[in-house]
Amino acid sequence: MSTMTGLLEGKVALITGAARGQGRSHALKMAEQGASILALDVCRRVSTAVYDPATPEDLAETHSLVEKAGGKIVTGEIDVRDLGALTEFVRSGAAELGGLDIVVANAGVNVWGGLLDAGDEDPWDDTIGINLTGVYNTLRAAAPLMIKNGQGGSIIITSSATGLKALPGMIAYAASKYxxxxxxxAAAIELGQHEIRVNSVHPWAVNTPMGGMHPFGESILxxxxxFVDSFKQVLHDPPLAEASDISDAVLFLASPLARTITGVALPVDQGNTIV
Structure with missing residues (x-):
C-alpha cells in the first residue's frame, strides 16, 4: 500500500524546462519523494515571448536546490527541438543515474498573438517547434529507454487549459497545446503494451515568469x-495557481497512486475549462 512519503523512491525522472517555474518545482517535489532527476533547459532566448528566458544560473540553482533536498541530479542546457542532443543527454544521464522511470515533458513557451497579429516576427514556427515537436522529441528520446528497462513507467506532458479550450489572442499556443x-x-495507446502510462496536465494561469498576463496580452484583450469571456475561471482564491499546485498533480500521475490512470487530460485550471 502506497504512502505519501517516498512515493518515488529509487526512481529516475527526466524533466524538461527545469531551470525555473513549474519545471523546477516538479524537480524539487520529485526529489523530496526519493527520485533522482535528469533536468534540462535551453537557458537562452528561443522565441519572441516578451518575458525573460531562463538562464544558466537558473538551471544551476535548480541543481543546487535538488541536492539540498537530498536528491541526485544531472543537468544540461539542451534545446528540445534538437533531437540528437536531447537523445544523447537522456541516454548518458539515465546511464549515470541508473535508468529512467518518469518523464515530465514540460518545456514550452507562451507567445501572445492572434491570427491577424502575425507580422515579420510570426511566433508560429517557434511555438509549434518547442511546445509540440519538442514534446514529440522528448518522448522519442525517452520511451525506448523505458521500454528497454522493462519496468513500465509514467510520462506526464504539460499541456494547458488552452489545450482543452481554445483561447483567442494566442493562436499558435492554442494549436500547440491541442x-x-x-x-x-496516441502515445498512451501505443505505450500501454509496455506498461508505460501517458497523461497530461492542463494548468490555467500560474505564478511563474511564463504564466502570468503580459502587457501585449492585455493590449489584445x-x-x-x-475575447475576455474566454479568460474567466470558477475559483478565485488564489487568483493564480502556484507552481507547486501543478507539481502536486504531476507527482500524483507519476506515482503508484495513479497506477491505473492513462490517457487522461487532467485540468488543474481553477475551473477555466468549464466556463
Whole structure:
C-alpha cells in the first residue's frame, strides 16, 4: 500500500524546462519523494515571448536546490527541438543515474498573438517547434529507454487549459497545446503494451515568469472585448495557481497512486475549462 512519503523512491525522472517555474518545482517535489532527476533547459532566448528566458544560473540553482533536498541530479542546457542532443543527454544521464522511470515533458513557451497579429516576427514556427515537436522529441528520446528497462513507467506532458479550450489572442499556443493533447492520447495507446502510462496536465494561469498576463496580452484583450469571456475561471482564491499546485498533480500521475490512470487530460485550471 502506497504512502505519501517516498512515493518515488529509487526512481529516475527526466524533466524538461527545469531551470525555473513549474519545471523546477516538479524537480524539487520529485526529489523530496526519493527520485533522482535528469533536468534540462535551453537557458537562452528561443522565441519572441516578451518575458525573460531562463538562464544558466537558473538551471544551476535548480541543481543546487535538488541536492539540498537530498536528491541526485544531472543537468544540461539542451534545446528540445534538437533531437540528437536531447537523445544523447537522456541516454548518458539515465546511464549515470541508473535508468529512467518518469518523464515530465514540460518545456514550452507562451507567445501572445492572434491570427491577424502575425507580422515579420510570426511566433508560429517557434511555438509549434518547442511546445509540440519538442514534446514529440522528448518522448522519442525517452520511451525506448523505458521500454528497454522493462519496468513500465509514467510520462506526464504539460499541456494547458488552452489545450482543452481554445483561447483567442494566442493562436499558435492554442494549436500547440491541442496538438500535445492528441499526442498524449496516441502515445498512451501505443505505450500501454509496455506498461508505460501517458497523461497530461492542463494548468490555467500560474505564478511563474511564463504564466502570468503580459502587457501585449492585455493590449489584445483591451482591443478585443469579446475575447475576455474566454479568460474567466470558477475559483478565485488564489487568483493564480502556484507552481507547486501543478507539481502536486504531476507527482500524483507519476506515482503508484495513479497506477491505473492513462490517457487522461487532467485540468488543474481553477475551473477555466468549464466556463
Amino acid at each position: 496538438g500535445v493533447t492528441g499526442l498524449m492520447k 483591451g482591443a478585443n472585448p469579446s
